[in-house]
Amino acid sequence: IMLLESILSVSLTYKLIAVVIILLVALMLWSIHRPSGMPPGPRGFPIIGSMLSLTDNLHLDFLQMAKEYGDIFTIKLGSHQVVIVNSYELIKETLVKKSTDFAGRPQSFTGKVLSEGFKDIAFSDYSPAWKLHRKIAHQAIRNYASGDKLENMMRKDAIPLLSQILEDNEGKVIAPRPLLFLTVNNIVAQFCFGQKYTLDDPELKAFMDIINDFANIIGKGFVVDVIPWTAIFPTSAARKFDKVNNKYLGMIYKKFCEHRQKFDEDNLNDLIDYLLDAQRQAKEENANISSLTDTHLVQTVSDMFAAGIDTTTHTMDWSIIFLTRYPDVQAKVAREILDVIGRDRLPLLSDRPNLPYCDAVIHELMRIRTVVPMSIPHKALVDSSIGGYLIPKNTWVMVNLWAVQMDEKHWDNPQEFRPERFIDKDGSLKAKQDNFIPFSAGRRVCLGESLAKPEIFLMFTYLYQRFAFSQVPGKALPSLEGNLSSFVLRVPEYEVVVKKRI
Numbered sequence: 378i379m380l381l382e383s384i385l386s387v388s389l390t391y392k393l394i395a396v397v398i399i400l401l402v403a404l405m406l407w408s409i410h411r412p413s414g415m416p417p418g419p420r421g422f423p424i425i426g427s428m429l430s431l432t433d434n435l436h437l438d439f440l441q442m443a444k445e446y447g448d449i450f451t452i453k454l455g456s457h458q459v460v461i462v463n464s465y466e467l468i469k470e471t472l473v474k475k476s477t478d479f480a481g482r483p484q485s486f487t488g489k490v491l492s493e494g495f496k497d498i499a500f501s502d503y504s505p506a507w508k509l510h511r512k513i514a515h516q517a518i519r520n521y522a523s524g525d526k527l528e529n530m531m532r533k534d535a536i537p538l539l540s541q542i543l544e545d546n547e548g549k550v551i552a553p554r555p556l557l558f559l560t561v562n563n564i565v566a567q568f569c570f571g572q573k574y575t576l577d578d579p580e581l582k583a584f585m586d587i588i589n590d591f592a593n594i595i596g597k598g599f600v601v602d603v604i605p606w607t608a609i610f611p612t613s614a615a616r617k618f619d620k621v622n623n624k625y626l627g628m629i630y631k632k633f634c635e636h637r638q639k640f641d642e643d644n645l646n647d648l649i650d651y652l653l654d655a656q657r658q659a660k661e662e663n664a665n666i667s668s669l670t671d672t673h674l675v676q677t678v679s680d681m682f683a684a685g686i687d688t689t690t691h692t693m694d695w696s697i698i699f700l701t702r703y704p705d706v707q708a709k710v711a712r713e714i715l716d717v718i719g720r721d722r723l724p725l726l727s728d729r730p731n732l733p734y735c736d737a738v739i740h741e742l743m744r745i746r747t748v749v750p751m752s753i754p755h756k757a758l759v760d761s762s763i764g765g766y767l768i769p770k771n772t773w774v775m776v777n778l779w780a781v782q783m784d785e786k787h788w789d790n791p792q793e794f795r796p797e798r799f800i801d802k803d804g805s806l807k808a809k810q811d812n813f814i815p816f817s818a819g820r821r822v823c824l825g826e827s828l829a830k831p832e833i834f835l836m837f838t839y840l841y842q843r844f845a846f847s848q849v850p851g852k853a854l855p856s857l858e859g860n861l862s863s864f865v866l867r868v869p870e871y872e873v874v875v876k877k878r879i
């Protein structure tokens with residue numbers, strides 16, 4: 378009897394093991410299963426999908442994969458099927474023609490922490506609250522950071538400070554990054570909360586460290602964003618991320634509270650004032666303020682601040698790197714500015730139509746090193762399609778802006794830095810071009826485009842009117858290779874020699 382019992386129990390154990398193995402295999406097969414009708418692509422491994430085949434520079438990986446799988450393909454990242462769209466036509470179908478279908482945002486772990494539960498603009502899903510905050514932020518840009526307001530802000534404070542520092546360093550080797558950060562920070566911080574900084578201000582340094590820390594910690598994303606159950610293993614990176622995020626939000630909350638204390642509805646000066654006034658109006662009208670809580674307001678400021686500084690600083694960094702490598706282009710830019718504007722006054726926004734070469738160089742810089750090359754991930758809000766392929770509801774969709782701006786079918790020798798490609802036969806800037814969408818397109822198009830474009834134009838023309846940048850003697854030219862990290866194509870540390878031009 379004992380022998381029979383042990384045989385039965387062994388076989389029961391084996392049966393159980395067999396059942397577990399079958400379930401695991403089924404789970405693994407299910408995890409790499411792709412609904413039929415979706416775009417083709419690599420199958421990947423169970424659980425991790427194709428994560429191991431990706432580098433930091435996703436835009437380059439995806440461009441390479443498009444050669445094998447086509448302009449639209451599906452890749453499994455952890456537990457998510459992600460559709461990658463690589464051509465202008467298909468991106469237009471996704472973001473413009475089917476704008477509402479794909480206006481969602483994946484509800485990622487990182488996004489949730491950064492946005493205190495998706496109460497911001499950039500990470501929150503398509504919703505009435507998102508629409509409301511986009512509208513308010515847009516109006517605030519129009520009121521406080523466009524046209525004359527922006528021009529005056531830059532001429533009065535941000536640019537003289539930058540000029541002074543560069544003049545003090547005449548003929549010396551400089552690292553432009555902190556100076557560009559200071560300038561852009563002064564513009565965005567003035568717009569957001571009326572603050573100006575000097576280079577040695579500890580608060581400026583704290584903001585700069587926070588933005589660098591975010592870039593280093595978040596990198597291409599956390600595993601937990603694509604394999605959510607790994608959240609049960611708190612990593613040191615996750616702890617560091619929490620710490621930096623709390624420090625950052627703490628600084629924005631401080632500005633917010635200071636503004637609340639001295640709020641005067643008849644004297645609105647910046648984004649925070651404007652948001653507080655929107656909240657006040659909603660309260661007075663007894664409207665539902667569930668999407669105008671203090672957290673929502675702080676999150677709008679946090680988004681504008683974070684999205685507005687890194688992008689523009691790195692665009693200006695790329696300008697110095699390319700124009701140092703192409704001194705003939707730099708000389709031509711300076712000649713055009715001096716011919717049209719002269720030496721005695723600073724450039725104005727109204728000079729733009731008369732500076733087509735400068736405009737073409739800015740366009741070419743934003744084409745060849747688009748600073749947000751993979752945009753921000755989108756999500757299908759309904760069952761839809763792209764290029765005839767099925768895209769089920771909730772699928773993550775990423776558009777490869779880099780692939781569009783490097784498309785050999787549209788751009789002649791796209792790797793070549795050639796501003797003339799944006800100039801017409803009659804010498805003027807070409808009209809709006811297809812295949813040039815550095816700010817993305819459709820409902821989620823960059824909210825700060827109307828601030829970034831004039832800001833970059835003014836900074837660019839101010840800089841090259843007054844200063845020349847050149848290679849540090851005996852040192853290699855700064856690298857043209859960027860590194861994609863938390864959405865931005867970052868410039869590696871670099872140095873140049875600065876000389877006064879006028």
Ligand code: HEM
Pocket residue numbers: 498499500511565680681682684685686688689692748749752753754815816817818820821822823824825826828829
């Ligand atoms: C060179 C400068 C900039 C570039 C190239 C750029 C590019 C982009 C891109 C590609 C997106 C993603 C659009 C999408 O999801 O399809 C985006 C979103 C966004 N940008 Fe910018 N950006 C720049 C500057 C700015 C500035 C100056 C601000 C604000 C002051 C800003 C605020 C935002 C916000 C809030 C979003 C999220 C919009 C939403 O989800 O509805 N950006 N930007």
